[in-house]
Amino acid sequence: MTIRSSxxxxxxxxxxxxxxxxxxxxSVRIGVLAGVTGPLANFVPPILDSVNLAAKHVNDQGGxxxxxxxxxxxxxxxxxxxxxxDAANKLVGVENVSAIWGALSSGATxxxxxxxxxxxxxxxxxxxxxxxxxxxxxxxxxxxxxxASDDYQGKVLADIVKEEGIxxxxxxxxxxxxxVGIARTFMEAFKAAGGEITGExxxxxxxxxxxxxxxxxxxxxxxxxxxxxxxxxxxxxxVRQSLENGFFDRxxxxxxxRDNKLIEEIGEENLxxxxxxxxxxxxxxxxxxxxxxxxEAAYETTKDKIFIEQSYDAAFLLALAVEQAGSADxxxxxxxxxxxxxxxxxxxxxxxxxxxxxxxxxxTDVNYEGVGGSLDFDDAGDVTGFFGRFIVEDGSYxxxxxxx
Amino acid sequence: xDLIAFVNFYLVPGIILGSIYALGAVGVxxxxxxxxxxxxxxxxxxxxGAYVTLTAVGVTGVSAFLALPFGLAMTIALALLVNTxxxxxLKHLPTIxxxxxxxxxxxxxxxxxxxxxxxxxETYQSGIQKPLVFFDTFRIAxxxxxxxxxxxxxxxxxxxxLARTKTGKAMRAVADDPELASVSGIDIEHVVRWxxxxxxxxxxxxxxxxxxxxxxxxxxxxxxxxxxxAAALLGGIGKPYGAxxxxxxxxxxxxxxxxxxxGTAPLVDPGYKSAIAFGIMVxxxxxxxxxxxxxxxxx
Numbered sequence: 001m002t003i004r005s006s007x008x009x010x011x012x013x014x015x016x017x018x019x020x021x022x023x024x025x026x027s028v029r030i031g032v033l034a035g036v037t038g039p040l041a042n043f044v045p046p047i048l049d050s051v052n053l054a055a056k057h058v059n060d061q062g063g064x065x066x067x068x069x070x071x072x073x074x075x076x077x078x079x080x081x082x083x084x085x086d087a088a089n090k091l092v093g094v095e096n097v098s099a100i101w102g103a104l105s106s107g108a109t110x111x112x113x114x115x116x117x118x119x120x121x122x123x124x125x126x127x128x129x130x131x132x133x134x135x136x137x138x139x140x141x142x143x144x145x146x147x148a149s150d151d152y153q154g155k156v157l158a159d160i161v162k163e164e165g166i167x168x169x170x171x172x173x174x175x176x177x178x179x180v181g182i183a184r185t186f187m188e189a190f191k192a193a194g195g196e197i198t199g200e201x202x203x204x205x206x207x208x209x210x211x212x213x214x215x216x217x218x219x220x221x222x223x224x225x226x227x228x229x230x231x232x233x234x235x236x237x238x239v240r241q242s243l244e245n246g247f248f249d250r251x252x253x254x255x256x257x258r259d260n261k262l263i264e265e266i267g268e269e270n271l272x273x274x275x276x277x278x279x280x281x282x283x284x285x286x287x288x289x290x291x292x293x294x295x296e297a298a299y300e301t302t303k304d305k306i307f308i309e310q311s312y313d314a315a316f317l318l319a320l321a322v323e324q325a326g327s328a329d330x331x332x333x334x335x336x337x338x339x340x341x342x343x344x345x346x347x348x349x350x351x352x353x354x355x356x357x358x359x360x361x362x363x364t365d366v367n368y369e370g371v372g373g374s375l376d377f378d379d380a381g382d383v384t385g386f387f388g389r390f391i392v393e394d395g396s397y398x399x400x401x402x403x404x
Numbered sequence: 405x406d407l408i409a410f411v412n413f414y415l416v417p418g419i420i421l422g423s424i425y426a427l428g429a430v431g432v433x434x435x436x437x438x439x440x441x442x443x444x445x446x447x448x449x450x451x452x453g454a455y456v457t458l459t460a461v462g463v464t465g466v467s468a469f470l471a472l473p474f475g476l477a478m479t480i481a482l483a484l485l486v487n488t489x490x491x492x493x494l495k496h497l498p499t500i501x502x503x504x505x506x507x508x509x510x511x512x513x514x515x516x517x518x519x520x521x522x523x524x525x526e527t528y529q530s531g532i533q534k535p536l537v538f539f540d541t542f543r544i545a546x547x548x549x550x551x552x553x554x555x556x557x558x559x560x561x562x563x564x565x566l567a568r569t570k571t572g573k574a575m576r577a578v579a580d581d582p583e584l585a586s587v588s589g590i591d592i593e594h595v596v597r598w599x600x601x602x603x604x605x606x607x608x609x610x611x612x613x614x615x616x617x618x619x620x621x622x623x624x625x626x627x628x629x630x631x632x633x634a635a636a637l638l639g640g641i642g643k644p645y646g647a648x649x650x651x652x653x654x655x656x657x658x659x660x661x662x663x664x665x666x667g668t669a670p671l672v673d674p675g676y677k678s679a680i681a682f683g684i685m686v687x688x689x690x691x692x693x694x695x696x697x698x699x700x701x702x703x
Contacts, residue, residue, distance in 0.1 A: 037622065041523035203674055206627050208421055208618050212662040213674040215413035232525050237618055243532045244545060245413065261524070265619070267531040 027071040028064045028328045030055075030318055031091030033102030033112055033124075035079030039205065039233035040104055042261050046305035047127075048074065051101060053298055054315035061353040064322050072315075073097055077108040079230075084108035088116035098328040099318050100124045104307075105230075106131030106177040113143045123334040125318055127310035130255070130279070131181040135380045142334055146313045146375050147279050148385030150178070153254060154185025156387040156403045157226075157277040161252055162193050164275070166224055169252065170217040171200040172210075172238060173228035182228050182254055198222040205233035214238065214247040224250040224273075231259035239266055255279055258390060258397055260304050271392040275400075280388030281309045281372045283402055291350040291371040304396045312350060313370035317341055320348070320368055323360050342376040343367045408541045410663060418659035419652070420548050420617055423555035426651025427610035428628060429635035430562065430644045431603025437579035437642020438599050441499045444506045445486070446607055446632065447625030448513035453479040453608025454615040454624065455521050461528050468528040468616050469550050475612050476605045482513075483604030484597065510626065518622050526620040551613045558609060559648060562602065566644060571598050579642035630678070631658070634685035640695025649696060654681050 032051055034044050051072060058070045073095045075087035084103050091097045100122055103109040109129035117124040118139050126134075126145040135149055161169065171187060173179035179202065187197050198220030201213045217225065225248040229235040235257040242248040243266070251257075251271070255278035263271065281288055291312060295302050302308060318333070320340040325332035339345075345365030348356040359366050368375060375383050389401040428450060435443045457475030461468050486509055494502045535545040566572040571594065577585040578595050586592055610632075611625055635654045639646025658680045661672040672680065688695065 037518065037523045042525070201670075201674060204676070204678055206621075206623070207674075207677060208424070208614060209417040209659065210674070211413045211417045212659055212670070215409055216662075216664060216670055216674075232621070236525065240532055244535055245543065265525070265527055265530050270532060 026067075027069045028322055029071045029073050029095060029097045030315070030322075031088075031095060031097035031100040031102075032072055032074045033077050033084060033087055033091065033100060033104070033108065034074060035104050035108065036074065036076040038078035038080060038083075039230040040079040042232055042259055043104070043306060046299070046308050047104070047311045049299050050295065050305075050308040050311040051315045053295060054312050054319065056298070057294070057316070057351050057353050058319045062357050064319060065326065065328075068328075070319055070322075077103045077105070077112065079103075079105040079108055081107050081111035084112040085115045088112035092116055092120050092122055097122070098322065098330055099333050101311075101314050101318055102126055104128045106134065106181065109143075109145075110134065110137065110177055113137065113139060118142050120330075121334070122330050123318075123321070123337060125314045125337070127314040128279075128307050131177040132185065133177050133181060135382055137380075139381070141381065144337060144377055144381035146317065146370065146372060146383055147307075147310050148387070149382055150182035151185050152385065153277055153279065153387055154182050154187075155189040157182075157186050157252070157254065158189035158193055158195070159403065160275070160277055160389050160401075161190065161224075161226070162195060166252075167194070168196045168198050168220070168222045169224050169226050170198050170220070170222040170248075171226040171228070172213060172217060173200075173202050173226075174205055174230065174234055174256075175202045176205070178230075178256065179228045183226075186226065186228070203229070203234060203238075205229070207234065207237070209241065210234065210238050211241050211245060214242050214245065218247040222248075224248065224252050226252045227257050228254050230256040231262045235259070236262055236265050239271075243270055250274060252276070255306065258306060260396065263392055263395060263397075268392055268395055274392060276390040276397065277387050278306065278390055279310065279372070280386050280399060280402060282386050282404075285369070285371075287349040287369050287371050290352075294351050309371035313368075313372050313375060316350060316353075317368055317370070317375070319353070320356055320360075320366065323357060324366070338377050340366050341368055412541075412543050414659050414663045415656075416544055416548060418656035420551055420613075420655070421659060422652035422655025423551055424610045424613050424617070424628070424651075425631050425635045425655045426648040427555060427558065427606040427613070428632040429639065429647035429651045431599075431607050432632055433636040433639060433641055433647035433650075434575070434579065434599050434644055435603055436636060438575065438582070438596065439491070439502070440582075441502045441506065442633070443603075444503065444629065445510040445513060446603070447627070447629040448510045448517075449479055449483060449604055449607040450611030450614065450625035450628060451517055451620075451622060452482055452513050452611070452625075453604075454611035454620050455517050455526075457608070457612045458521070458526055458528065458615070458620060468612055469547075469554065472554070472609065472612050475608045479608035479611075480601050480604040483600040483607075487596070487600050514622055514626065521622075523622055526615075528616055528620075547616050551616065554609070555613070558606065562606075562644060565602070571595065575599065630685075631655075631681035634681040634688075637685055638688050638695055643695065646696050654684060657681075657684060 055070045077084035077087050106129040109126045124143045130150045132149050132151045173183035199217045251274040253276040258276040258278045321333045321337040324336035324340050345367035348366045348368050387403045388399040390397045453475045456478040457471045460471035460474040535543040537543045574590045575595050635650035636647050639650030658677050662670040662674045665671045
């Protein structure tokens with residue numbers, strides 16, 4: 001190799017090396033685990049918009065620490081356990097993220113947490129994983145979530161169903177952490193309230209036919225079918241085959257089924273008596289108005305976009321934790337997370353990054369009050385939350401009641 | 405649970421599922437028998453066929469059944485292209501190279517489908533379609549009648565091809581004994597091309613039928629791979645008729661095993677339906693590895 005060509009190679013190497021060096025100095029990387037493909041794919045684009053909005057608020061108002069940017073690194077979990085572990089490994093080992101936002105589904109979150117985040121001591125903050133399993137997880141205090149456990153959703157759903165005057169239901173649920181968790185608490189609460197479960201059946205996702213299961217479930221004269229499943233995984237197929245064969249004409253769904261695809265594929269006219277429970281935000285807080293205004297300015301509408309509130313909160317909280325920690329150190333971020341989310345402290349709301357940054361710089365405690373509620377973590381890293389009752393109206397979902 | 409419920413909700417869905425498996429399994433079985441490798445991209449050929457047909461439906465507005473020929477043609481073209489570009493150059497290397505490369509092809513096709521059509525769930529026709537009711541009891545959706553009829557027609561065509569045409573006979577000869585076939589002057593390359601035409605075409609039909617019965621998503625074909633391989637093994641590798649039998653047997657077994665044969669609870673928890681195919685496959689490999697139709701054995 002001549003001197004000239006080695007010089008050229010050297011300078012090429014320098015050019016190639018520069019951006020990485022610069023990046024690691026100027027940004028704090030937050031890993032985002034989301035099911036970009038797979039059964040939750042329909043939900044994900046607005047959720048990522050929301051995360052990017054939080055990052056934009058942070059970066060436009062002074063950035064993290066001493067002028068670093070908050071960099072979002074997305075990895076695809078396919079909303080399934082094994083791919084989630086691979087994605088988390090990539091974030092922790094290759095992308096070297098400081099904290100992990102996500103994952104979305106409970107199964108993916110539990111797998112990624114147990115196999116990657118907990119052993120590597122990286123904090124994971126899920127916006128949407130609702131399985132009760134998360135509460136008892138032996139996580140060394142590294143796993144948090146900003147959405148309430150299905151223990152609550154199951155109970156609220158039982159209340160809503162009883163309130164409707166429905167006393168006999170059949171239940172079908174997807175065979176994963178989400179379905180099993182929520183079904184168990186729902187059935188317990190419903191029976192305790194005097195309701196009757198005429199049949200229960202767990203099912204495998206992505207099957208071509210659920211007619212056999214549904215035929216069995218329709219026995220015993222139930223008034224409605226409770227479907228605890230993701231719309232894209234099995235929910236739409238179950239609803240369609242129920243209607244086509246006359247097994248059921250009334251459905252009760254959870255947040256997983258509350259997907260716009262359901263209305264699109266099944267048709268509004270077939271869902272007139274159907275209702276849904278879903279985590280929602282408390283009515284009429286200032287945090288909500290601020291978020292709604294900011295989101296709509298950036299992405300036109302918040303309508304029909306589910307979990308954007310929780311997604312924003314989780315991303316903003318992680319940024320606050322980094323700022324409070326004073327470094328991109330993984331353990332320090334974990335230690336700071338509770339402090340910035342809970343009282344005591346000066347209240348900070350969505351979009352108020354500049355204010356939060358000043359307060360933290362001055363050594364004042366901050367307490368983030370999120371779009372989805374006050375988000376004060378308990379010992380297990382859980383929050384209490386609000387659930388809405390939704391019906392289908394004018395081609396989208398309309399909230400008709402809020403429960404806590 | 406009476407007889408009519410059994411027919412409506414267990415037997416008919418079993419036949420539909422069986423048709424889909426059978427169409428997929430013929431290709432897998434022939435490819436395995438003639439090219440001697442497990443073609444893992446077969447599921448994604450189905451996905452591709454289903455999505456191409458979706459575009460045809462979207463552009464022309466006709467039903468998916470009418471758009472099917474377009475899907476078949478495009479999938480056959482893709483199968484031939486993949487064979488020419490990837491599999492043929494690898495022919496002289498150990499089989500495992502081709503098997504692994506078929507995994508790669510599967511990922512490439514799926515990624516391509518994601519890129520072009522996105523990751524959302526799609527359907528050929530939205531809304532619900534009430535089934536036709538005969539004699540006040542027997543109910544079957546119109547689309548299911550068509551699936552069964554077209555599958556039957558495709559099988560008859562296949563039979564005609566294999567039994568009457570020179571290429572068909574050559575194909576069976578190659579599947580039975582490639583060395584002997586080769587020394588008797590059969591043009592293997594020609595046969596291989598036809599295997600791809602048949603395998604690709606039937607895979608596309610299977611994908612489209614699955615989409616019509618249900619919905620389209622990017623993993624639809626990949627998820628079908630296990631029962632399709634089970635069907636091919638059950639029928640005997642290299643035996644197209646065996647594969648058809650195997651497909652129907654697996655489809656029916658999956659659905660019928662969940663019927664409450666004893667008492668009121670399903671015999672097999674429907675949550676474990678897909679394990680049935682796997683169970684049959686393992687049992688066949690242990691006790692009758694040559695399959696029902698005495699297919700090829702692989703050491």
